[in-house]
Every structure is written in structure tokens, then in C-alpha cells.
């Protein structure tokens with residue numbers, strides 16, 4: 001073919017390609033604009049990217065947080081995240097007066113008088129208490145973000161039943177410490193109002209400041225009111241079964257980094273101290289007995305997933321995966337190539353030996369392969385696995401020292417500190433770890 005026609009044909013083909021590219025480009029841009037107007041194109045078009053946090057420019061990290069630590073819901077793990085965050089950011093943590101043990105005089109209703117004066121005014125609060133809105137709002141600075149966590153009530157009840165078996169009279173009365181026997185006839189063992197009755201009936205509702213004796217079926221208005229009161233105060237209700245997804249929502253709410261919510265699982269029972277799975281019939285009976293808790297859980301589990309959907313489910317899952325990967329790296333760095341939870345008797349580092357509720361229950365923990373050295377890395381690893389009792393005592397000592405070094409006006413206590421609770425919930429650690 002002569003050169004000229006060949007050139008003309010090539011030019012024609014090039015312009016056709018250009019036109020095609022132009023059309024493609026235009027339709028992509030128009031699709032983006034159209035979808036962008038609905039504010040939902042991001043995850044669909046770029047499933048590996050997360051939409052930015054709502055704010056622009058990015059918010060600074062939020063520093064005032066009150067965490068309602070409900071019982072047997074992975075609360076110790078969340079508390080540890082908050083304690084470490086507070087230390088890294090030089091924040092004050094509200095801690096119980098020693099007469100209240102390591103909890104704010106639970107099961108009494110929370111009072112600001114239960115807070116050690118050396119830990120006021122606080123930025124962070126994360127120890128067990130029974131919720132009282134007015135008292136907490138009086139203690140915490142304005143703008144504090146309130147969060148809490150719930151767990152599926154049957155799993156939670158199985159954990160409560162084993163953990164508090166020696167403390168809760170309702171459980172002690174049951175022959176052979178049998179969960180099945182208790183759930184077959186709970187009324188035969190349970191007496192409302194006696195010591196530690198709250199561990200045997202609707203514990204979530206009790207911790208949230210509600211009345212555990214109300215039935216959601218007989219009194220739906222009460223349930224609706226309790227839910228409304230919780231929603232008015234708490235910006236986030238996390239779900240223990242979706243712990244990592246909960247932490248993703250938490251860190252986004254507080255504008256924290258993913259690194260700020262890395263954790264080691266704390267306060268877990270050994271396999272021999274727990275049912276591998278609660279059989280369905282028992283789970284049904286546990287939910288029926290704890291019907292108020294079951295209704296709370298159903299409501300907040302549903303609202304949790306609506307919230308995940310709003311944040312972009314793919315994005316939350318992706319962050320949760322990143323969190324798990326970073327957490328595994330951290331655990332390996334701290335606790336060796338195969339970081340394993342181990343029974344207290346096998347933990348040589350005294351500060352890491354978890355409190356044991358009774359001879360029948362083993363609570364697991366981590367150990368540092370090289371003992372607790374003085375390097376910043378091993379200090380960080382030590383804190384990562386430090387159980388509640390040791391960490392609370394350590395923080396109280398530290399904050400008292402800080403107060404002594406930098407005198408400031410003592411807060412005025414309207415009333416003297418409270419008398420000790422009727423009976424201690426926390427006993428001394430048993431076995432080889434000593435007091």
C-alpha cells in the first residue's frame with residue numbers, strides 16, 4: 001500500500017481510539033459525579049478504600065472518655081486499651097478509692113465520692129460501676145464521650161455463673177454448681193435484693209442502672225425507657241462478639257489511630273473452666289431468665305449493625321482485618337513467636353498474673369519471655385497484658401506521685417469516703433502468685 005493512504009488510515013484509527021477514550025472518560029466522570037451526589041460511591045467503586053472520617057480537616061484525638069465496664073463482656077480488654085491510651089497521652093484516669101477495691105464500690109450506685117481525690121478531675125474512667133448519669137456527668141468534664149459494651153446474654157450468663165460461683169449465693173445454692181440445674185428452676189435459687197444477686201439476673205440491665213426485676217414482656221414501656229436513657233448518654237454501644245469491628249467504630253468516633261486500639265485479650269477463662277459452646281436449650285433458658293438483658297442486646301446489636309452499614313461495612317471489615325494483623329504482629333513481638341494465653345501458675349512475671357476468682361476457675365494471661373525488663377518496649381508489652389487489679393494499683397500510685405510532685409488544690413469532698421462495701425468481690429490472688 002502506498003504511504004499516503006496508510007498514513008490516512010492510521011490517523012483515522014487513532015482518532016477513533018481517542019474518541020472512544022474520551023467517551024469512556026466522560027461516562028466515568030459522570031458516574032462518579034452522579035454516585036458522589038448520593039455519598040455512597042466510595043466503597044462500591046473502591047472497595048479497598050475507606051471513606052474518610054466525616055470531618056475535614058481531621059479532628060484531633062478525643063481525650064475524655066467514660067467507659068461503662070459491664071460485667072463479663074470483654075470490658076477488661078477495653079479498659080486496658082483506655083488505660084494505655086491515657087498513659088501515652090498523660091491523661092488522668094479516675095480510679096476507685098481503695099475502700100471501694102478496684103471498682104467504684106460496685107454494686108452500689110456510682111457516686112463521685114467513690115473516686116480517689118488524686119485522680120480528679122479525670123479525663124478517662126473505665127472501672128466497674130453501676131451507672132448513675134447525674135453522678136458521672138458531675139464528675140466527667142463536659143464533652144466526655146460515653147461508651148459501653150454488651151455481650152450475648154447466654155454466653156455472658158455462663159461466664160458470670162462460673163466466675164462468681166463462690167460469691168453469689170444464688171449460684172452457691174445450686175447442687176454441683178450446675179448451670180443446667182439453675183436454669184431449670186432459677187426462682188428456686190434466686191432471691192432478689194440479696195448480696196450479689198445482680199450477678200444472677202439481668203446483670204447488664206443492673207450495670208446500666210436499670211431494674212433487673214422488670215420483665216420486658218409484662219412491661220414494654222420500662223424496656224423502651226431504659227433503651228432511651230442508654231441512647232441519650234452513650235455515643236457507642238460496642239458488642240463483644242464483634243470486638244474488632246467495635247474497636248474500629250470506637251477509634252473512628254474518637255478520631256484515634258488504629259494503633260491506639262491494639263490489644264491483648266484479657267480475663268479469658270481456660271478451656272477447662274468453660275463450656276466450649278452453650279447448648280441451644282441452655283442458651284434459650286438463659287435468655288428467657290435474663291429477658292431484659294436479651295431485649296437490650298437484641299436492640300443494641302441491631303443498632304450496632306446499622307451503624308456499621310453507615311460507616312461502610314466493607315470499610316469496617318477492612319479496618320478490622322488491619323487491626324487483627326497489627327495485633328498479631330504486636331503479640332508476637334511482645335510474647336514470642338507463638339504468643340499463647342497461659343494459666344496464672346505458669347506466668348513468672350508477677351505483675352501479669354491475673355486474679356483468680358476461685359479454685360474452680362482458671363483465668364489466663366500472658367507472660368514476657370524475658371521477664372519484665374526496663375526497656376520502653378518491654379514496658380509497653382507489660383502494660384498490654386497487665387490485668388485490671390495490678391494496672392489500677394499501678395496507675396493510682398503513679399497519679400498520686402504526680403500529684404505530690406506538682407501540688408494543686410485538693411478537691412473538696414462534700415462527704416467522707418464511703419464505708420467498705422458489704423463484702424469484697426475481689427479476693428487476694430490464689431495459688432502461686434501470692435498477694
Ligand SMILES: Nc1ncnc2c1ncn2[C@@H]1O[C@H](COP(=O)(O)OS(=O)(=O)O)[C@@H](OP(=O)(O)O)[C@H]1O
Nearest residue numbers: 071072073074075076077159243265266267268269
Ligand atoms: N477481645 C475479646 N473478644 C471477645 N471476648 C473477650 C475479649 N477479651 C476478653 N473477652 C472475654 O470477656 C470475658 C471477660 O470479661 P470482662 O473482662 O468484662 O470480665 S470482668 O467483669 O471484668 O470480670 C471473658 O469471657 P469468658 O472467657 O467467657 O469468661 C473473656 O474471654
